[in-house]
Amino acid sequence: MELVTPHIGLVFWTTISFLILLFILGKFAWKPILSAINERERFIEDALLKAEAAKEEMSRLTNENEALLKQARAERDVILHEAKKVKDQIISDAKEAAHTEGARMIEMARVEINNQKAIAMADVKNQVATLSLEIAEKVLKQQLADQQKQDELVSQLLREVKL
Numbered sequence: 201m202e203l204v205t206p207h208i209g210l211v212f213w214t215t216i217s218f219l220i221l222l223f224i225l226g227k228f229a230w231k232p233i234l235s236a237i238n239e240r241e242r243f244i245e246d247a248l249l250k251a252e253a254a255k256e257e258m259s260r261l262t263n264e265n266e267a268l269l270k271q272a273r274a275e276r277d278v279i280l281h282e283a284k285k286v287k288d289q290i291i292s293d294a295k296e297a298a299h300t301e302g303a304r305m306i307e308m309a310r311v312e313i314n315n316q317k318a319i320a321m322a323d324v325k326n327q328v329a330t331l332s333l334e335i336a337e338k339v340l341k342q343q344l345a346d347q348q349k350q351d352e353l354v355s356q357l358l359r360e361v362k363l
Contacts, residue, residue, distance in 0.1 A: 206214075
């Protein structure tokens with residue numbers, strides 16, 4: 201039973217030992233332990249603040265990247281639109297130049313055809329004139345072969361010409 205009911209002396213010395221231990225711990229251990237705990241708490245708070253700042257920075261960078269992507273897409277669309285306009289303009293200019301060149305070549309061919317036609321007509325007229333002269337010469341030779349026919353022709357021509 202002695203173990204269950206302590207004596208007054210044991211309680212006294214246990215209390216004194218506890219108070220001395222409490223004093224020594226308070227003097228030498230509590231301040232370093234509390235400062236270490238406070239420092240650890242500050243370190244954790246700083247780490248949380250830095251993590252939050254990093255999270256905000258990542259969010260900002262993500263937003264900036266999205267904005268840059270949108271801007272790049274918009275610029276790409278503008279460039280593609282301009283390239284399409286230039287392509288359409290080049291095609292239109294080429295078609296117009298082809299039509300103009302075709303019309304010029306057709307006109308040149310028409311002029312050449314007219315020139316060749318005029319040359320051919322002049323040649324035909326010359327041949328007709330030559331043939332007419334040859335026929336007239338043969339007819340006149342035949343009619344003028346006889347002296348009497350010559351006299352009749354001269355008198356007929358004189359009657360037609362009146363002065």
